[in-house]
Amino acid sequence: MRDRRRINRHLAGLVSAAALMLGAASPAFAEEIIVGVASAQTGGLAPFDQPSLAGLKIAVDEINAKGGFGGKYPVRLVVKDTRSDMGATATITQELVDAGAKILITPCDADPSIAAGQVTQPLGIPTLTFCGTAPILTGAVGDVMFGTYPGDNLQATVLANYAYDQGLRKVYLLKSPDSTYTMRLPEYFGEVFTRKGGAVVGEGSFSMNQSDFSAEVTKIKNLADKPDLIMTAGYEPDFPAFVQQLRAAGVSTPVFGADAIGTGTILGLGKLVDGTVYTAAGYATPGSKLAAFETKFKDVTGHAPESAYEANGYDIGLILDTAVTKADSVDPKAIRNALASIEKLEGVTGEITYAGTDRMPLRSVALVKYQDGARVFIGTQVPAAAEVPAP
């Protein structure tokens, strides 16, 4: 069986090589374009990669129904599970490249994405992370690496702007050293917030997956200088635990968070999270593209999207379609250049721009507030590039 697979792979290689030559000779010939997906379908990153892939698949099916990228290059997704393992990600990336992938999608985290990017960078193959948000990601790899989701610094900027505009001046930052996201996002927030004139009155730390916040809460409660808001990038299960325990201790200071808390669990907390503001890649207002996507997603898969990653996955499909259309070629370098020049693409999550950025998209960030057990849409912001703190 293995031999046959290998022969198949060799055949695929030969076919694509032949197709490439043919393609060069006659550009009208419809050729398949392979999108390699090195994603974590199991392990710690699976909660992010699984929904992202589900969204991407829907987009690809739709695009193929119309003839493929740019209407003429049928798309084939080759998906391999990295098991959330770094070494496996690098190897699998190489395999996908060997299998003829012209575009590569990497897991929802900076580490494996950088490891994969180091394989694709020398080959010039455009590489997009599913939803990695660490802004250093693209700089660490080079010009083939693209973020798709709003970066940590971008989200923090939008949040800080909003908080300052609401007249809040003193912030308590709650960080966890356990991940880039939980550590850096509040720090970016602090940076923007102090630059605007706000003050950081205290910092606390927590360990992820350790639901007990009582000591931290007691500390916050007894702060001499009472904060106007608490900013954290903690998510499940830490965020619900924190808010529950904070409110139970009688502290009513509003808590701001980032996109990872836009989930059913947090919504399910009801009145506890009243006043919590968070960022999102997009917001499904009635009649919006996102709302339409969610309906569509439910029709196709039988269940509603569990997060914003499904929509983001779908948008990756749109981004790639746009880039290939623009490049009008399956040459990775051409696609890369086309990607880098995308400006104000209307995705289902909002507006996406790569032109003029370091390939972490400058894109719209939705601000949402939990109120009375429901989500209230505050608005969408695209911050000025200058406001966003450096990675």
Next chain:
Amino acid sequence: MLVQQIVNAISLGGVYALLALGLAIVFSIVGLINFAHGELMTIAGYCLLGALLMGVPLAVAVVVAVASAAIAAVLMEQIAFKPMRGASVTSLLITSFAVSSLLKVLFQNGISARPQPIAMPSWMTGAFQFGHVSIGVGPLLSIAGSALALIALELFLRRTVMGTAMRAAAEDFNVVRLMGIPAGRIIATAFLLSGLLAGLASLLWIAQRASVDPLMGFTPVLKAFIATVVGGLGSLPGAVVGGLLLGVIEVALQSALPPDVAPYRDAIVLSGVILVLLFRPDGVIPAARAQRS
């Protein structure tokens, strides 16, 4: 503030104690450090979720959840650990790792990799005010829950034949069998109890975090493991003491460490564990084991 932190410490330590006790009961009888204990918690969580989704009242759902963890524990023993009886502690430990990782894959692919929300009733997030001190319903519930469970377990171990037999079996399993008490039933009871404790701890844990996910069992079982080691592997009073101690130390460090040092908290706690082991290799309260010549 001090009173409040003490309450915090007891409440956290209580949950650790329940978990540690679950590990210790099984270890004392069959010499297995069951790392799949965390997955029993996850099973309880999913069953709680399932029951609630089917519209079962909370009280009933709680019973269903705890019972399911207990049944799962007994099944786990029957399927995975029974063929391994008498194997070395390390073999058993590693088998339990394998079982744990198998179950995680099952949850991730069979249910969902994403956390599933479990809405806790709002009264659980209230607080009582005692003068300057306000104490949350959550911590109180967890203190009361752990205390009741510990008392119930103590009564079971002291007042019933099976309980007495289990204490005896922890000391000298073979002699208990010589009294005509079936080995299988003692082992099954040990797993049943550990499952009940895991289920209960799971409820208290979930009450704090409001969601279930496939990987949720890992952190608590790690803490429980540390607690049992500090307390004395296989010693039931040791497990309780170890759990409480760990809770107290964690809360104390969390509230006392300056922000610069705070990230090193776990390193400090674990160095403490090594220190305890250096001076008391068998833990704070070593398990009573029959000396066999």
Next chain:
Amino acid sequence: MEAGVHGVAERRLSKAMGGALVDALAMAALLVAVGLVLTMAGVAPQRTGTHAAIILTAVVSLQIFSGNTGIVSFGHAGFVGLGAYVVGLLTMSASVQASALRNLPTLLAGHEMPLLAALGIVVVLGIVVGVVSGAPLFRLSGSGASIATLALLIIVYTVLVASRDITRGSQPFYGVPRDVGLWTAIPVAALALAFARIFRELPIGLSARAVADDERGAAAIGIDRRFTTLFAWAASIVVAMAAGGLMAQFLGAFSPKDFYFGLAFTTLAMLIVGGMTSSLGALSGVAVTTVVIELVRRVEGGGEIGGIVIPPVFGLTEAVLALSMILIIWRRPEGLCGGRELNLLKRLGLSGPPTAAAEPPARTARLTIRADGLTKRYAGIVAVDDAGVELPTDCITGIIGPNGAGKTTLINMIAGAVAPTSGTLAIAGEPVTRFAAHRVARAGLGRTFQNIRIFPRMTLLENVLVASRQVVPGLAAAERAAMRELTRVGLAHLAEQPAGSLPYGLRRRLEVARALALDPAFLVLDEPAAGMNPVETEWLTTMLAKVRAERRIGVVLIEHDLKLVMKLCDRIVVVDHGRVIAEGTPAEVQANPDVIAAYLGSRTSARVLAQTEQETKPSNPTGEFSHA
């Protein structure tokens, strides 16, 4: 080249070491061959191979420690990580460093070393880190030590995460040059594997395996468990950190979570699948697991194979790994290789046991063990109460007494296995009170145990070699000395067998041979004849008498078989209820009413005594212990 090494093996190397070198070369050659095949197969297979070779290095590091000492370590993954960060920092370009690590201490900044130099530093650092982190391990043993390694894993992880200025904390550490390919990883892996294969034959490796098999038995032949464990730990940490260095340059970017429980479990699983106690086990574990993962993951993505559409089943890899691990533990707890090494020379029939050395010279000086007022109290019970004895060389002393009288405790105190509550002890005039067992052993006391403590997973030769090399410089000479003792107890023909396969009676002989290999001034035997048949007992008696006469050593034995005692011993010490109640020649002791009472109970003894007085004694030249 192999022939050359083989030739050297004949002349200067010990047999075992020669065999190990050949095995090491064979395994290295295999790795190189696999590398060549992979090189031809394409870039992706090469990556798989590179990654597997690095993982192999990590698994080998685990094998060196856990396989030899028997302490399962969860901590190695953390040290792999430490190595990755060190190499990352040292080899990173200064410009990337300036942007990614702005607050890096200047000591660490701007080295831009080549990989090899960085690995050199890792080796040195590994020794330091190993010695420092090993401190708790060499004080603990068994599961306590195992748990301490788990704690170390968490500590290393936490420190890596918390030291943000140096490691970027939990953020990806990137910008490490990626110079590690198949032909960097394979030589390092081969080197590590060769080291692991050779390590087990080195004195320290032998000692470690002995400690793992039987801690008290090892102490009795002068092995310092603490030092041995620490040494094995430090050596393994060096390899682990080197694996980390390769990993750093293979991945280019990583963060602390890549070197946490996930890696710890994976490497441990691989080692267990292959078999923890041999370097071949490490190799086969990694090979089998890698092949299984490669096969299964091709299926789990789904697709069409031979016209049949297979739906994707993600998680299959993990599930298959977990299941195969459970199956291995159920069916082959010793792993696929059953804990055996390649032993190529033996397989090919090119190696036989070494020749035996000549007898050591007889001792000339008369020495004594002197115990005064030895007392041992266990919670409320006085096992030995103010016992004073003198045990000279060139004499066989029997210690007798009813079951539970305290004989074994007394012997254990003399041998350092049990610390006395009070009292003093001197061997040959040198005070050794409260010395640990291994120091007493080195002071010239060899012993056997009531419930035999041989090293079942080592061969007979290794069992004795580990003792002889304590007194004989040079492994080759020690091997010959070991062979001499095996010959003496009549086990030379079984030298290459694992000791665990010996029948009971022969185990006793092996234990005696091991004690004799220490070339002790005193040989202390705890119930040497228990469980032996009359022929075996007779053989033992003759052998002991001969050894005593030839080497003029002091023999001390506890024995229930009074026939043997009376026949063999020059002096007898009688112990009851923790006290020495009589001492003297066999005849003197037998006539002592206290002794008879102690043996037979007060009521019967009166009757027996009355009878004893009636019996005539001349018919029993060796003395007899009369009885109703």
Next chain:
Amino acid sequence: MLSVRSLQVRYGEVEAVRCVDLTVGRGEIVALVGANGAGKSTTLAAISGLVRPAGGSVTFQGEDVTGLAPELIARRGVALTPEGRRVFASLTTAENLMLGGAVHLGRAALKEREAEMLDLFPILRRYHRIKAGNLSGGEQQMLAIARSLMSKPKLLLLDEPSLGLAPQIIDKVFDLIADLRRSGLTILLVEQNVALALEIADSAVVIANGNVALSGSAAELATSDLVRQAYLGI
């Protein structure tokens, strides 16, 4: 009542019992004697089910019980008082006694039997609520025997009851064994102290190196030179 035929027991490679035959009749005391390591305790362990015989058979009251789990053999009325007493040190005297009869007797019968045992061993009455670990060696031996008797066994297997006890205590224990026999209990006694054993036994079996070296009536053996040779090595 008990019949052991060609019993063979291995611990891995070690053959602890090679071939042992013995018969215990109703109401008898049979002594199983021999040197340390001869295979006496292993024989008892095999009869009680603690180790699985590698060969041979054990028949109790006409029923083949070879290789049954210890709990099943215990339920048929065989009680073993193990070597070294092995009382549950962290349990009270009362709890130790209770476990002895827990699966054999109902609640009321259990109380009654406990009272009988306390009459038989008055010394234990004082230590009723005391942890067994705090009792002296002799008291622990009494407790261990009483614990075995709680189940009203038909056959009592006694392993080295004199081990580690002071001479006066040993005499007491053996007086007690003689009393038990008078009350109709069948006893298989393993004892290293051959003189003591032969004094109270009806018949005896001498084991050496896992084989039966000799067997016969206690009176015969007590005067036999062969016993002295086999056991005392004279």
